[in-house]
Amino acid sequence: MSEILFRNARVLDVVEGAYRDGQSVLVRDGRIAAVAADAHQQAGAGVEEIDVKGRVLMPGLCDGHVHVTAITADFAALMRTAPSYVAIKAGELLNGMTRRGFTTVRDAGGADWGLARALREGRIVGPRLLFCGHALSQTGGHSDMRGPGEHSLDQCMCCAGFGHVCDGVSEMRRACREEIRKGATHLKLMVSGGVASPTDRIDSTQFSVDEIRAACDEAEAANIPVMAHAYTGRAIVRALEAGVDSIEHGNLLDEAAVATLVRLDRWLVPTLSIYEALASEGVEAGMPPELNKKVYDVLEAGAHALALATKAGVKMVYGTDLLGVMQRHQLNEFALRAKVQQPIDIIRSATTEAANLFRMSGSIGQVREGFLADLLVVDGDVLHSVEPWTRPEETIRLVMKEGAVQVAKG
Structure with missing residues (x-):
């Protein structure tokens, strides 16, 4: 069992069109296992932690x-x-x-x-x-x-x-x-x-x-x-x-x-x-x-x-x-x-x-328990501005697909 825990995340709730600050997101075996302020309590001893530092965590x-x-x-x-x-x-x-x-x-x-x-x-x-x-x-x-x-x-x-x-x-x-x-x-x-x-x-x-x-x-x-x-x-x-x-x-x-x-x-x-x-x-x-x-x-x-x-x-x-x-x-x-x-x-x-x-509404498109862990960590206020997407080489800090980190920047 592999686990990754994102801490201090500003989760973008795409359905509600709102941020949820101070969240942790637990990824287990390629799927999102928990989205909550105390999600770390569900993690195992060997979990890998990633501090999002208040950045936006959103669906891929x-x-x-x-x-x-x-x-x-x-x-x-x-x-x-x-x-x-x-x-x-x-x-x-x-x-x-x-x-x-x-x-x-x-x-x-x-x-x-x-x-x-x-x-x-x-x-x-x-x-x-x-x-x-x-x-x-x-x-x-x-x-x-x-x-x-x-x-x-x-x-x-x-x-x-x-x-x-x-x-x-x-x-x-x-x-x-x-x-x-x-x-x-x-x-x-x-x-x-x-x-x-x-x-x-x-x-x-x-x-x-x-x-x-x-x-x-x-x-x-x-x-x-x-x-x-x-x-x-x-x-x-x-x-x-x-x-x-x-x-x-x-x-x-x-x-x-x-x-x-x-x-x-x-x-x-x-x-x-x-x-x-x-x-x-x-x-x-x-x-x-x-x-x-x-x-x-x-x-x-x-x-x-x-x-x-x-x-x-x-x-x-x-x-x-x-x-x-x-x-x-x-x-x-x-x-x-x-x-x-x-x-x-x-x-x-x-x-x-x-x-x-795509007929995949139960699997992708949201930061939600049970969904595939397709996730982005992004700098900037993507909810209210498209400006962050004009300079992805700077703003896109991490890309994860099915729990595997594809792109990671310090």
Whole structure:
């Protein structure tokens, strides 16, 4: 039995939106055993003690939309890169996420059971990884990286890669079942055009409603959720009505889309930081210039969509969607959302709401007895300001995942 006791902690109660000062938190065998001023009384003789010195002790952060294998913003080039090299670079990206305080991330295309297993076994340092395997796309959709002059489509379900093209209900069912067979914790569908794909339009809808329903049926049978890349209100509404659990991005949503999100009690995962990063350094990060121009179709609309969703009370989860070297901006999402949302609501989107979407609400997202010991020690008043997240190398003093210290600073 291993025990760690945090003393003199300012515990952030995410649900109540309040601090609880003078607390001790006992961690035993990877889980939180006690949260109380006298929690030390439950500790054994060999407990390791960490004096938090009045700093904030809070749940580890979740990012609901990452691409851990996107070592470049040029997806076509990525598909020509050796999977072994991609895996090594992915390990570096995952390590960076941990240093920024993320203890659970949900990959939106590219990661697989191998990376998730390596993380579980501690062979690489990084957050807990939820993965969908390949993102699923129609021919000419957001995961079809062929240019207009290319015809051959070299793909197989067993190989590594960002996406898989499938058309028709039967192909959709087969593709979903393959990803589920390989251990997918969720499915990812491309139901509208996107920035990084060469032949589709931002405002297009993709997949028929029957195809989307087929994917949702397969996910329901496997008891896993479905995430859907979508920009416009039209694409969002048809995907929600077909059964998807979360809408990714949603920059061009409208009142009908917002009303549908609320009525069906589904989640929106805005990803404002990727558009900001693409606008400033996308080409330098590898995105072909002709594709990078598409970012301006959705850049300014993201903040407006966030404001509409916030006003209506849409459930939201923290997401970033960053690619390659731009992943260093992962915490910039706090500053961008703070123009519309309160700091505690952004934190909830990265803790309790993320846990709800991931179907892990009884395990992560709170400093609470029985929960996994995913914990951060942070300098600063995170309850009332997003400023501490602008300098994580100074403010994030400790990162723990399942009771194991991943990052520790004096």
